[in-house]
Amino acid sequence: MNCAGKVFVVTGGGAGIGRATVLELIRRGARVAAVDLNAEGLQETADEAEAGKNLSLHALNITDRDAVLALPLEVTEALGPADGLINVAGIIQPFIHVEDLKFEQMEHVVDVNxxxxxxxxxxxxxxxxxxxxxxxxxxxxxxxxxxxPGQSFYGASKAAVRLLTEGLYAELLDTSVTVTEVFPGAVATEITKNSGVETSDHGGDTSRATSPEEAGRVIADAIERKRFRVMIGNDARLFDILSRVAPKRGITMIAKKMKDLVTARAKEVGI
Structure with missing residues (x-):
C-alpha cells in the first residue's frame, strides 16, 4: 500500500511514537488526522510537520466512545475518507506489582489501552x-x-490488544483491509510522564532505546509492505524469540533484571 495520497488516522499523535508516525506518513505524501488527548501536543506535532491542509488535529479522549464514534465524519470532512488507522495511544502503569495496584489504576490502563x-x-x-x-x-x-514485573497489568492490556488484532486479521482475510500488529521494545518517549507515572528517573536509562523516528519509519514501512507482525528494537526481537523458544527462562531472566527497579519504585510510593 503506497502511503502517498492516502488518508491515515493516528491515535497518540501528540507525542512519542504517534507523533513520529504522523511525521513519517506526512513525509511520504499522506494526509493524516492526528488524534490525542493533549491539544498542546497535537499543536506541537502540527508545528513540526508544517503540513498545512494535509494534517488535521483532533483533541479527544479515546475512552469517550461517543466522541470516537463521531470522529470518522470529522476526518472525512477535513481530509477525506480514511484509508488507514494506526492505534498508537496507550499508557503504562506505575512500576509496582499487581498486588499493590489500586483497582482504579488497573481499570484506567484497560480503558485506554x-x-x-x-x-x-x-x-x-x-x-x-x-x-x-x-x-x-x-x-x-x-x-x-x-x-x-512492575508492568504486568500493562502487559496484560497490551496482550489483549495483540489477540484482538490477530482476531481482526482472521476476520478480515477476505476483505481489502490489511491488518498489522506492532510490538515496540523500549522507545525513547515520554510515556512515563504522559501516563501520570511519577519516577525519579522516568523509568531508567534510555540511551539504548529505539528512537521514536525509527519506530515511525518501521510502522510506515510495515504499512507499505503489508506486513502482519512487526518488532521494533532488538529487545522486542529478543522477547519474541524467548517467548517461543524458552518462555520460562525468559520470564525468569527478566524478573531478575527488573527486581531492583521494581523494589525502588515501591519505596518511592511508600509500599
Missing part, C-alpha cells in the same frame, strides 16, 4: 472495509510477549 483501541477500531472499520485497499495497525508491546 484496550477499550480505547476497541472504540477507534469499531468507529473506523466499516469505512476501511469500503476502501479498495486499507490498513489497520494496532500497536501492542513487547510486554505482551513476555511479562515485565
Amino acid at each position: 484496550f477499550w480505547g483501541t476497541v472504540n477507534v477500531v469499531k468507529a473506523f472499520l466499516p469505512g476501511l472495509k469500503s476502501r479498495s485497499e486499507a490498513s489497520l495497525v494496532n500497536v501492542s508491546s513487547m510486554g505482551a510477549l513476555l511479562p515485565v
